[in-house]
Amino acid sequence: MTQSLDYRKETASQTAGPYVHIGLAPGDAGFDIYAHELGHDIAGPNAKGQRIKVTGIVTDGTGAPVKDVLIEIWQANAAGIYPGQGDVEDGFRGWGRVIPDFESGEFTLETIKPGEVVGRDGRKTAPHLNLWLVARGINVGLNTRMYFDDAAAANDKDPVLTLIEQAHRRDTLIAKGDGETYRFDICLQGENETVFLDV
Amino acid sequence: MTSELYQRDREWHPPALAQNYKTSLARSPRNALLSIQGSASELTGPTFGHDEIDAIDNDLLRNYAKTGDPIGERIIVHGRVLDENRRPVPHTLVEIWQANAGGRYRHKKDSYLAAIDPNFGGCGRTLTDENGFYRFRTVKPGAYPWRNWINSWRPAHIHISVFGTAFAQRLITQMYFEGDPLIAKCPIVQTIPDQRAIDQLVAALDLNATIPLDSIAYKFDIILRGSRSTFFENRPEGN
Numbered sequence: 548m549t550q551s552l553d554y555r556k557e558t559a560s561q562t563a564g565p566y567v568h569i570g571l572a573p574g575d576a577g578f579d580i581y582a583h584e585l586g587h588d589i590a591g592p593n594a595k596g597q598r599i600k601v602t603g604i605v606t607d608g609t610g611a612p613v614k615d616v617l618i619e620i621w622q623a624n625a626a627g628i629y630p631g632q633g634d635v636e637d638g639f640r641g642w643g644r645v646i647p648d649f650e651s652g653e654f655t656l657e658t659i660k661p662g663e664v665v666g667r668d669g670r671k672t673a674p675h676l677n678l679w680l681v682a683r684g685i686n687v688g689l690n691t692r693m694y695f696d697d698a699a700a701a702n703d704k705d706p707v708l709t710l711i712e713q714a715h716r717r718d719t720l721i722a723k724g725d726g727e728t729y730r731f732d733i734c735l736q737g738e739n740e741t742v743f744l745d746v
Numbered sequence: 747m748t749s750e751l752y753q754r755d756r757e758w759h760p761p762a763l764a765q766n767y768k769t770s771l772a773r774s775p776r777n778a779l780l781s782i783q784g785s786a787s788e789l790t791g792p793t794f795g796h797d798e799i800d801a802i803d804n805d806l807l808r809n810y811a812k813t814g815d816p817i818g819e820r821i822i823v824h825g826r827v828l829d830e831n832r833r834p835v836p837h838t839l840v841e842i843w844q845a846n847a848g849g850r851y852r853h854k855k856d857s858y859l860a861a862i863d864p865n866f867g868g869c870g871r872t873l874t875d876e877n878g879f880y881r882f883r884t885v886k887p888g889a890y891p892w893r894n895w896i897n898s899w900r901p902a903h904i905h906i907s908v909f910g911t912a913f914a915q916r917l918i919t920q921m922y923f924e925g926d927p928l929i930a931k932c933p934i935v936q937t938i939p940d941q942r943a944i945d946q947l948v949a950a951l952d953l954n955a956t957i958p959l960d961s962i963a964y965k966f967d968i969i970l971r972g973s974r975s976t977f978f979e980n981r982p983e984g985n
Contacts, residue, residue: 554830558969559943560759561920562767562934563905566853570843570869570905577854580810580867583798585839608772615855621792621913629790642792649855666785677787681918684769686760686937688918692787707782716777735773745754745779746788746914 560688563681567617568646575646589620589658591638596625596659601693601722601729604652605680608736612652616682618645620656622675627662660695666706673701673708675720680733690744693731694721707744716742748789748912750974752830760937767933768894788914794839794873803871806844806884810852810867817863818847818885822963823921824955826878827908830972834878840968841871841907842882849890858890883961886923894933901928901935910970921966922948 568576574584590598605613620643623629630641647654658676666672676693694702702708702721711717719741722731733741762774782788802809807816823842827835845851845868848860852868866885874880887902903920910916922929929935929948938944946969955963 553832554972555828555832555969556758556943556946557755557830557971558917558919558946559938559940560917561905561937561947562770563907563918564920565855566843566851567905567918569851569853569867570841570907573867573869576852578810578852578867580869581803581871582800585794585798608774608776611772613773619916621787621790623786629786631790631793632786640792664786666787667783672785672787675787677913679913679916682773684767684771684773686762686764686767686770686774688916689775690914706785707780710782711780736776740775740777742777743775743779745756745781746784 560686562683562686563617563688565615565683567615567681571617572644572646586619586642586644589622589640589643589656590624591636591640593636594624594639594659595636596662597726598657599660599724599727599729600655600657601731602653602655603731603733604647604654605733605735610737612647613682613735614647614649614652616647616680618654618656619643619679620645620658621677621679622658623661623664625659625662627664629664663701670706671701671704673698673705689735690746691733691741692720692744695729696721696723697726711742748915748973750784750789751912751914751971752974754971758940758943760939764933764937767937770937784912784914789912791909791911791913791915793837794909796873799871799873804880804882806866806868806870806882809870811865814865816846816866816885820883820961821886822881822883822955822957822961823904823949823966824879824881824952824963825966825968827874827880827910827968827970828878829910829970831975833972834874835910835970836874836876836878838874838911839871839909840874840880841869842904843869844884844887844904845890847885847888849888860888860890889928898933899928899931901926901932906968908968908970912973915970917968917970919947919968923964924948924951
């Protein structure tokens with residue numbers, strides 16, 4: 548026998564279920580309850596940088612849209628600073644929530660394009676949004692990242708993208724756009740399955 | 747910014763694909779997750795202030811009441827948010843949602859025949875205090891049927907969402923109630939391979955915290971990933 552290490556175990560995850568909106572986006576569930584619903588404004592009114600709009604669809608292994616998904620976004624500001632890490636613009640939260648349209652399954656998020664972030668060991672990471680997906684049928688929330696196709700030089704050196712062994716799968720993390728509007732589809736399973744991260 | 751987190755124990759959490767929870771079949775990635783070391787993207791996270799949350803938001807008996815109290819067994823759900831090192835997680839956002847006492851959700855997609863309660867919304871939120879304590883007042887949710895097998899019933903449960911200080915600590919789980927015979931029969935609960943991890947999701951009846959002649963209480967601690975002590979390093983940041 549040895550002494551006990553005396554750690555506690557992390558509480559196990561359970562699916563967010565089909566009614567996640569009641570808790571995290573009640574307005575979308577069809578009722579207003581809070582004076583101030585959280586997560587609607589990622590960047591706030593004073594954020595510097597390029598305003599962008601990202602649309603996409605999350606699909607399951609059969610190709611059907613996952614209409615009950617909820618996506619959380621966490622990102623740095625245009626200078627590459629996360630809130631809590633340094634000074635950011637007044638009202639810049641860097642965090643938000645989106646759900647898709649219940650009919651089409653398409654989500655839209657509006658924010659600013661983040662800057663390059665200083666990663667581990669001072670190495671730069673290409674501009675990216677950190678995403679976290681929960682839904683019915685997802686037992687543990689799925690982490691992934693969204694990069695930008697117009698930052699190709701930075702993407703080529705990014706420590707996470709370059710860690711993806713199968714080079715063609717890197718494209719699953721890169722949104723295509725014109726600098727203002729981007730398209731980013733997420734595939735939970737199948738031929739174009741998105742790379743998900745154990746963070 | 748949090749220092750590096752302990753690796754998430756993927757054998758303790760449910761696997762993405764759980765055969766008996768049918769919806770997971772088409773919604774589970776088939777490729778291995780890419781394990782990455784934590785950077786600022788994972789080790790920072792959003793914070794929330796008291797100015798954004800009203801005092802009544804953690805009182806589900808009152809936060810949607812129109813003509814009186816909701817129907818059902820009055821309960822208090824309380825506990826602490828701690829990390830794996832048993833350190834309290836202060837001022838972090840805890841959000842809950844649940845069915846009403848009849849097992850019906852206030853959601854336009856829920857068509858179960860149990861009645862909507864006009865005085866019950868079914869969601870609440872609060873910030874933990876400086877010692878990680880949180881508290882909600884609500885009604886005990888009812889069990890309800892769902893389409894997995896043709897006769898599947900969810901045990902009474904409350905969905906809980908917690909933030910922590912790092913985005914990589916983000917967690918959604920479900921709290922169950924001591925003594926519920928449906929726990930052992932639920933395909934969603936049973937996605938968790940280790941019985942000890944299931945036991946950790948079952949809130950204990952806490953008679954000491956009841957309000958006599960008013961409300962019964964359940965205690966439920968939530969454990970988030972712990973951060974590595976940098977005791978032996980030259981960079982003690984975040985410790």
